[in-house]
Amino acid sequence: MLVSSRFCEMINFNYVQIFLLLFKQFTPNSVMISGEQSWILMGKTAQLIIVLVIAVLGYGAWQYQDRLPFLGASTDAPAAKTRPQRPQSVIVSAVVNRPLPRNITAVGTARANESVVITSKVTGKINRLNFSEGQKVDAGKLLVQLDDTELRANLNESEATRDNAQKLYDRALKLYETRNVAKAQVDLLYSELLAAEAAVAADQARINDYRIVAPFSGILGFREVSVGSLVQPGVTITTLDDMDTIKVDFDLPENRVADVRPGQNFKAQSVAYPDRVFDGTVQTVSTRVSDVTRSIRVRGAVPNEDALLKPGMFLSVELQVSVDENALMVPEEAVVLTISGPLVYAVRDGKAMRTPIKLGRRINGFAEIIDGLDEGDQVIVEGLQKVKDGAPVDVSQAVQTSEAS
Incomplete structure (x- = not known):
């Protein structure tokens, strides 16, 4: 009730001020008198209207104070019932x-089962290239033929010398059987025959060096030379990789040494084939732990008949060691x-x-x-x-x- 009383007083004061301002606004200046005298000089009708308005507002505020919280409504009224929360499906x-499965994961590198850089042992001009890039070849296939004209001439001469030495030896051997020649002469001719045969073999070996063949079956890489090129020993001609089986090398921490052994199966994946899992088998576990990384090198093998995996690829390896x-x-x-x-x-x-x-x-x-x-x-x-x-x-x-x- 104290709040409503103050509110009513505040209303009365404010309305008096409002009506005084209105009165000043619409009353000629000659009639206006400052201060409290303005209320005295008002007409009785104006005073009566102001009193009635204030009375009505005050009565209304008193009647509705229980419904208006800011007028002092009772906080003891019962709170509205909270709607029950609907269960969420x-x-x-x-x-x-x-x-x-309890698995070990590691990062591995793919390597060809066999890999070699094809080079020449001798200096020579290329007469013929007998392969195509990316070709699959068998062991022993001729890849490059170098110019061996001079060597073949030497071989022909050596073969002629050998054939002559053979004839002389055969004749001396027959004479020795009839006691018409000394044994020392036969032995000398035999030595000359052996020397001639060695010369032929040496010339044939030199000729073979001018024929570059595949040392094993595999897939050839890019061709780095052309017909007519003069190649030197060690110059790359092409590469050859056996990729029917891919080796996978990966390292494990030394605390996992007891968990890995030859014959264990593992799975490998490549970012190149995210939906493909390659099955492999551990082939070898290194006999040494690195004193730098404190890890042990493991080598596995993955069948690769379709040649999807390439040497040098990054592989993620997962090795199962137990099952919970x-x-x-x-x-x-x-x-x-x-x-x-x-x-x-x-x-x-x-x-x-x-x-x-x-x-x-x-x-x-x-x-x-x-x-x-x-x-x-x-x-x-x-x-x-x-x-x-x-x-x-x-x-x-x-x-x-x-x-x-």
């Missing part, structure tokens, strides 16, 4: 135990990542409860729960964007957690 999945038979798993859709850590919304007693968790590995769309949940707990996988901690939910569907493998 969600889809949940149960936390289940599943076998979970009872890992708690939930769909990755249930996991919410926050600044304070990962969490899920578990459904308990019909409400969505914010539940912090500790995550383990993720595999094939599922996440391992190390701490925070128990087997059988229901977690929300769809409708997360609409739920709040402690809000009621309506489970419209429960999906089955598939096995992670």
Whole structure:
């Protein structure tokens, strides 16, 4: 009531001031008198109107003070009833135990099973190129023929000398049988025959050096020379790679030495083929641990009949070392990542409860729960964007957690 009284007084004062201003505005200056005398000089009719207006406003304020909070309405009135919160429809999945492989991941490099740079052993002019870039060739195939004209002339001379030495030796051998020649003469002719045969073999070997052949089966690279070029020893002509099998070299930390052994299977993937997984087998584990990186080198082999993998490729390697038979798993859709850590919304007693968790590995769309949940707990996988901690939910569907493998 104290508030309403003050309000009425404030209304009376304000309205008096308003009417005085209006009176001054519409009254001639000759009639105007400053100060409190203006009220005295008003006509009785004007004074009566002002009093009636103030009385009406004051009465109205007093009548409605209980309905207007700013006029001192009672705060003890019963509050309006809050509308009950409507449950949000969600889809949940149960936390289940599943076998979970324990894998080691590493970064590997692809290498050809056999790889060589084709060069010449001798200096010579190229007479013929007998290959195409990217061609698959067998071992022993002639790739390059150098000019061997002079060598063949020398070979012909050596062969003639050998043939003559052979005839002289054969004749001396017959004479020796009839005692018409000394044994020393026969031995001398035999030595000359051997020398002639050695000369032929040497000339033939030199000629062979002018024939460049594939040392093993594989795929040829780019051609770096042309017909008529003069090649020197060591100059690259082309490359040859055997890629039917690809070697994969990768390093593991020394604390994983006991987890890897020859014969283990692994999987490799390349960014070039994101949807393709290549199966491989560990071939060799190094006998030494690097004293710089404290890691051990492992070499595996991956079949590559379709030649998709190329030497030098970057490969991600996953090596299975064990299997956890009872890992708690939930769909990755249930996991919410926050600044304070990962969490899920578990459904308990019909409400969505914010539940912090500790995550383990993720595999094939599922996440391992190390701490925070128990087997059988229901977690929300769809409708997360609409739920709040402690809000009621309506489970419209429960999906089955598939096995992670």
